[in-house]
Amino acid sequence: MPDSAPATIEDVARIAEVSIATVSRAIHTPDKVAKSTRQRVNQAIAITGYTTNAMARSLRMGRSNMILILAPDIGDPNFSSTLIGLENEARAHGFGVLIGHTQNDPERGLEYLKFLSSGQATGLVLFTGHEPFGHQVVGQRLPPSVAVFEPVFGSKISYVGVDDVAGARKAAEHLLAAGHRSIAFIGDSKTRLGHQRRRQGFDIALDAARIPPQQRFVLEGEGTIESGRLAVEQLFMRDTLPTAFMCVNDATAVGVLNGLNARGYDLPHDFSVIGFDDVPQATYVNPALTTIRQPRTAIGRQAMSLLIKSLSDRPTERQEILLMPDLIVRGSVTAPVRR
């Protein structure tokens, strides 16, 4: 039964009848203390319910064993399963993780930066392609960091993510194999690297199949449901229509599905749609979405592993680890209807 104030190392020392130095050693370098002493110390720890005060420890050591994960949007369906990979790996190495939610607000980012610079976390995982703390600060004196899901634009921060080009290529090839020759790519972007890479995979596949550029419809989009809906509207103002939609991500695909449904089409008969990410929602939409699955947990695991390595080693150079995604076939792709 612990008393009112948390036990300190001194309480333990008193009960075990040793010095605080010995207690500390018994905890961190057990070999360096005699067996009998060690036992007495352990008993005393059990009695007092002692837990080392992490703040005092980190203050003294100049570093904590916490890793901060910064996410602009906790609700992102990609986030939670990646997080599990990050957490499991961290734990296996004796690190704890804390999550910071920036809401895409630079001021909030700055607050977490303070958290970092006061040594409360040793490492940083970035869950966003944007610079986390406004421009001036970035890279200035960040702790060892790694980015997931979207590389940090123009920085030296290592990156672990999906192989966008290969994944997009798989998606496009699936459409091609189903017989489609007139395909739209929804979600091109001038600023987002991940989008560009997926576009690139799309082009590679269509080039290989000798689909002429006239039969490709490329529309911009920021990767939201709304942007998918919008793209459908834009497309329907043209003379010719594609038979299939390849979407930069599942959110866009959901928007496209919505837009098509709203126009009264019978899916997947009239149009095929394929997404990218495989978010949980992809299952519940109608028809269930054929898509490319991000290996989220694996991404998290590898990212954390890389980060922890860079914590102990000499500063290493930037690395980029790309994981191969799989095609998940559900109901949203069929052979094209002749029009």
Place this chain on the structure above:
Amino acid sequence: MPDSAPATIEDVARIAEVSIATVSRAIHTPDKVAKSTRQRVNQAIAITGYTTNAMARSLRMGRSNMILILAPDIGDPNFSSTLIGLENEARAHGFGVLIGHTQNDPERGLEYLKFLSSGQATGLVLFTGHEPFGHQVVGQRLPPSVAVFEPVFGSKISYVGVDDVAGARKAAEHLLAAGHRSIAFIGDSKTRLGHQRRRQGFDIALDAARIPPQQRFVLEGEGTIESGRLAVEQLFMRDTLPTAFMCVNDATAVGVLNGLNARGYDLPHDFSVIGFDDVPQATYVNPALTTIRQPRTAIGRQAMSLLIKSLSDRPTERQEILLMPDLIVRGSVTAPVRR
């Protein structure tokens, strides 16, 4: 341009040509230092880029200004918007928040408990109805805490959430008003208080409408999509069927919708379905789900406000704050078809 090591209060003192005590005062009690001195200090702070080391500060003060939010499942669609309410309110009072993800794993809970007991956080927000850290520890020496979304069973921890009874009643009354007389309640539970309260609201409404118990179908369910699907299957093994489904939450409702769709029914013509929560997904499902909206951000805000109050005041007694939810009408409820 900060140099390699973070500036300390001493660096500032040296540059401002004052003592560290004065620097500290200039920061925390500006009135107690001469205007000219204050200015010099501020300049020095600007030059050095000084940030007070939170760990040293907390060590000295015996408490930090961080609040830990513990969630069993970060992916819970109710989580992210509640979080925003929590964060905003915390920030307005000068507190920072950190999120801990327990994955429903007691060991992980224990780790965060250590985090707490080593003083790295001053307050605790619980996002779960289960005891967070296994039985033995709970309530033993938790910092001031508040629970959100589901009261902590059998504890003295204050609670902020939705008025389940009133909300469920609204839902049932909406079904009743549409003409339904034979209604199923999906998601009853022997252990989950929130489910029980919703069931209670359902009964109140049906009692008031003098619907005899024989016309009520009550099925258990844990509130998952799967449990909704399952309930449909169970129901279809009986002789008589309800005309409407009132689901304990949206996830269940999605499952019910899926199950009904899979059996080839035309919704909402053949059956009406209503949910509870209004998660983002409710919009994308087909037909769009009529449901009861949790005032999530408000819940977060109030919970944090309560917590912060209990941080400064003398220990107050347990409070329970219930917020009133609204009915959101979309497409999944219509008049019953005569069979």
Place this chain on the structure above:
DNA sequence: TTGTAGGCGTTATCAA
């Protein structure tokens, strides 16, 4: 194998 003592960066007390 063990103990003593200094210092990590702060804040707060007490004098000046």
Place this chain on the structure above:
DNA sequence: TTGATAACGCCTACAA
């Protein structure tokens, strides 16, 4: 109005 100084709890040379 300011400055010296003692903690906060811990780790780690350095001595014994």
